Amino acid sequence: MKLLDETTALDAIRALLAGADHARIAVAFWGEGAISRLGLGRPGLSLEILCNLDSGACDPAELRRLLNLPDIELRSHPALHAKFYWTAGGAVLGSSNASANGLALESAAATGWHEANISIADPQVLADIDRRFTDLFTGGYPVGPDDLDRAALIWKARTRQAPTGRRLASSLFEAWRTAPRHPIWKRVKVAYWREDLSPEDQAWVNGEIADGRLVSEVGAYDGWNEHIAPGDLLIDFEVSGKSPTYSGTWKAVPGGGRERLRLVLPVKWFALQALGQFPVSEQE
CATH class of the missing domain: 2.30.130 (Archaeosine Trna-guanine Transglycosylase; Chain: A, domain 4)
Known part of the structure; x- marks a missing residue:
């Protein structure tokens, strides 16, 4: 087990996904560029992804791109707040969403949120995470184009209210x-x-x-x-x-x-x- 920040978590997740042929990802919030940032478009990688589309904090355009990937099942759970990235060989669990703020490149780390995650390789814990994913995934619903159209309306409103991660200004x-x-x-x-x-x-x-x-x-x-x-x-x-x-x-x-x-x-x-x-x- 190893503690990871927003930058090292991205490196660890990319490495996990690069060495896997199947991944189960339960991450509440998704931002622009998540697919390329995580390497999700790689041929031969099958995906089960659970998000929280109903929160208004998922970029519908990025989720449309996810749906266009060749081997993916995308579902949403309205009460999801978890963030874990699972493969048979390891997992990363913590606070990082699939966004530029939650998973930062080294050059952009100063502008994002400060995160805390852990990498996991223990077989028993991986089995527990796998079961937890199955429970959550089963409780969600399949995401389709109509769902994304509705989500786009609240996404536009929410982006104007998004917190900055900075101290409140006086002028x-x-x-x-x-x-x-x-x-x-x-x-x-x-x-x-x-x-x-x-x-x-x-x-x-x-x-x-x-x-x-x-x-x-x-x-x-x-x-x-x-x-x-x-x-x-x-x-x-x-x-x-x-x-x-x-x-x-x-x-x-x-x-x-x-x-x-x-x-x-x-x-x-x-x-x-x-x-x-x-x-x-x-x-x-």
């Missing part, structure tokens, strides 16, 4: 420096504009405010719907003068009744799932 820019690749940043945008709304569009906005259908604080962008989606957070600058003028922070809202206008409301705080809530200071 917006510190949050960005801490986790610049977090998916939530796709919802934060810097807007530069030069021209006001057309008189026609401004008259429509004023009329909606006067009739009580819009609040007086509302703003609007004309023709930006391809770039700004409802829920996006905006740091706004007017650039019609010699230098940019900061115009506040805004949140895009759905609807509004005028197709080409994206309506926005002022916000004092940026609420970023998994990162925290931050005001945007004048200095920032």
